[in-house]
Amino acid sequence: MNFDLTEDRQMLQDSLRRYLGDKYQIEHRNKVAYAEPYHDPAKWGELTELGALFALAPEDAGGMGGAGFDISVVFEELGRALTPEPVLGALMASRLLTAAGADQEALLSGETKYAVGLGELDAPYDLSEMTTTAEGGKVSGRKSVVYGGQAADVFLIAAKEGDSLSVYEVQAADASVTGYALMDGGGAAEVVLEDAPAKLILENAGEAIADAVNAGIVALCAEAVGAMDVLHRMTVEYLGQRKQFGRPIGTFQVLQHRAVDMLTEIEQSRSIVIKAAAELGGPDASRYCSMAKNLIGRAGRLVAEEAIQMHGGIAMTWEYPGSHYAKRIIMIDAQLGDTDYHLSRVAQAA
Amino acid sequence: MDLNFTPEEEAFRQEVRDFFAENLPDDIRDAVRNGGELTKEHMERYHAILNKKGWLATTWAEEFGGPGWGPVERHIFDEESSAAYAPRIVPFGLSMLGPVLQKFGSKEQQDYYLPRILNGDDWWCQGYSEPGAGSDLASLKTRAVREGDEWVINGQKTWTTLGQHANMIFCLVRTDPDVKQQEGISFILVDMSTPGVEVRPIKLIEGGHEVNEVFFTDVRVPYENLVGEENKGWTIAKYLLTHERTGIAGVGFSMLELEEVKQLAKKITRNGKPLAEDPLFAARVAQAEIDLEAMKLTNLRMLFTAQKQGAPGPETSILKIKGTVINQELKDIRRRALGPAAAPFPGSFKDSNLDVAPSGHANNAARYFNNRKTSIFGGSNEIQRNILTKTMLGL
Numbered sequence: 073m074n075f076d077l078t079e080d081r082q083m084l085q086d087s088l089r090r091y092l093g094d095k096y097q098i099e100h101r102n103k104v105a106y107a108e109p110y111h112d113p114a115k116w117g118e119l120t121e122l123g124a125l126f127a128l129a130p131e132d133a134g135g136m137g138g139a140g141f142d143i144s145v146v147f148e149e150l151g152r153a154l155t156p157e158p159v160l161g162a163l164m165a166s167r168l169l170t171a172a173g174a175d176q177e178a179l180l181s182g183e184t185k186y187a188v189g190l191g192e193l194d195a196p197y198d199l200s201e202m203t204t205t206a207e208g209g210k211v212s213g214r215k216s217v218v219y220g221g222q223a224a225d226v227f228l229i230a231a232k233e234g235d236s237l238s239v240y241e242v243q244a245a246d247a248s249v250t251g252y253a254l255m256d257g258g259g260a261a262e263v264v265l266e267d268a269p270a271k272l273i274l275e276n277a278g279e280a281i282a283d284a285v286n287a288g289i290v291a292l293c294a295e296a297v298g299a300m301d302v303l304h305r306m307t308v309e310y311l312g313q314r315k316q317f318g319r320p321i322g323t324f325q326v327l328q329h330r331a332v333d334m335l336t337e338i339e340q341s342r343s344i345v346i347k348a349a350a351e352l353g354g355p356d357a358s359r360y361c362s363m364a365k366n367l368i369g370r371a372g373r374l375v376a377e378e379a380i381q382m383h384g385g386i387a388m389t390w391e392y393p394g395s396h397y398a399k400r401i402i403m404i405d406a407q408l409g410d411t412d413y414h415l416s417r418v419a420q421a422a
Numbered sequence: 423m424d425l426n427f428t429p430e431e432e433a434f435r436q437e438v439r440d441f442f443a444e445n446l447p448d449d450i451r452d453a454v455r456n457g458g459e460l461t462k463e464h465m466e467r468y469h470a471i472l473n474k475k476g477w478l479a480t481t482w483a484e485e486f487g488g489p490g491w492g493p494v495e496r497h498i499f500d501e502e503s504s505a506a507y508a509p510r511i512v513p514f515g516l517s518m519l520g521p522v523l524q525k526f527g528s529k530e531q532q533d534y535y536l537p538r539i540l541n542g543d544d545w546w547c548q549g550y551s552e553p554g555a556g557s558d559l560a561s562l563k564t565r566a567v568r569e570g571d572e573w574v575i576n577g578q579k580t581w582t583t584l585g586q587h588a589n590m591i592f593c594l595v596r597t598d599p600d601v602k603q604q605e606g607i608s609f610i611l612v613d614m615s616t617p618g619v620e621v622r623p624i625k626l627i628e629g630g631h632e633v634n635e636v637f638f639t640d641v642r643v644p645y646e647n648l649v650g651e652e653n654k655g656w657t658i659a660k661y662l663l664t665h666e667r668t669g670i671a672g673v674g675f676s677m678l679e680l681e682e683v684k685q686l687a688k689k690i691t692r693n694g695k696p697l698a699e700d701p702l703f704a705a706r707v708a709q710a711e712i713d714l715e716a717m718k719l720t721n722l723r724m725l726f727t728a729q730k731q732g733a734p735g736p737e738t739s740i741l742k743i744k745g746t747v748i749n750q751e752l753k754d755i756r757r758r759a760l761g762p763a764a765a766p767f768p769g770s771f772k773d774s775n776l777d778v779a780p781s782g783h784a785n786n787a788a789r790y791f792n793n794r795k796t797s798i799f800g801g802s803n804e805i806q807r808n809i810l811t812k813t814m815l816g817l
Binding site for chain 2: 193252389
């Protein structure tokens, strides 16, 4: 048994943490996260030069990683810095392109930005109800709240072709893309396709899509753990500094215990992400990813709400970095299936 | 035991309901429904409509221009106004300063300020909290020094709600730094156009502007702006905190929120069915409904006690704690119901018809985040627990 990171992953973690700590501080982050294009194209370039995307794909697909732990290392650091860069789309697209055996050099080098359109307004989580269709190399439908879609050059779109589920590649120029900022910073888009010219990437893509979603879940859960770590540290520091009634409020036992409850939930979260990352790509991946997403959803709500409450008014302000961490942690629940959706999946599979 | 309202009370409820149906302007109702920020003009117009009817100062005695209602009438008014999507009455002049002047103010202060509050001539805000004095309000440092027939005020207030609209502020200030904290505080009225008063906005977590910082640099106000006795301001502050707390549970707003959630769950499709039929989601709603049903009765029981004894007791802190938690839970469910459609930043679809949220729900996530304030302000829920520990448990 060994819970240490390998030397390579440790190096990746160190270099990402150093880079993001230097170049992606919260003031800069808040500036780019809420102004078009809702990320920083220059920093995107630097991040990819550090190998952040190469770490997401296996060697035979042109990458240098691709395992669950490579993904969790990268996204935990993105979460610690609250980075709004569209890395999730790159990860999920890379999983699909790997399954298809397609070339992904432009993706991994960061030259071409990908976003993956799965969910729809009436089918945000469960794709069996989606209505986007493909016929004769053209795709029609609407993909809703496509994360990173506002900045994407290329979309990978899940579409029904008869009874089969396929993945098509659509150039952004061939789609009607309405981009917008998100509550928690970063961007997304409504992607409307009307007989959009499309290249078939994968047929019978159910399993490949499930794998891409699972990889995305590992990523989001690791991102949440990184963000929760930082928010918890801020809260404990604040409890030590803030004085009321003539002493630091951290000397009140009721607040000490609540800060410990946060810690307990974060450690549980860290553990379930390790489990999900270890199972990624295996036969039970969906089950463990659902467990992780459910637990992170519950823990995230507790950590975000308690952090705000224990800070008091200051954490209700835009100026205080903790408020942005709380927003991200809460809003992660609505990506790739929420607490209830994944609870029912675990219950049905049991 | 009788859980029914009297026929007179029911008739009053109908009268209130009819009044709102006939007199609440559509644009104000829609602004409340959509959860956006109400403008100053919205609120002034709404106040004027209530004032014309004599229903604006719900807590005031008739001699001062109030309707002379008891706790039950006020409760019915609160329920019906929230059910009609009417705004909350801006409380600073009407339910805070008004009652203070009636109890502690001079005849001159009452005669001058009370009609101005009713007529909307003054918009009051509250200068209580400071950066270093939140839950520990008595540690406040803003200093007022008497010089001849003036006070000279220096210091800073914060979390001043709607201070950007206000022309007047009532402040707790330190007038004697050499005695026990609570015994050196006075309650002083300040005209915000006085030189040295500066208001700076605070942007909130969801991007809105409700609260402000207010800075005082050598601000000179007349001595007679003191309310009550010098150094007895803490008594006034405590009176304000315990006065009129029956509306504190926000039961009317939570009932409306529950109804909104139920309607929304019928409109949203999830897994090929209405969200309302999703057992886990339905269970969340049911859980909140159970808590709210009990809260309604807890609220009425405390209302009954207040009516009988003439004043609410310390147990009303229970209403603050549980009332805010229930409302926050409903806001969470409401955001959750939308799934990813709650994610766009408010106003994202102004120039497009692609809005992802059903009408009236585009601000659900913003409302959820903004509403976290309710368990922090007005004496945080931790402070309420301290009050209950002392008063109800005797510990």
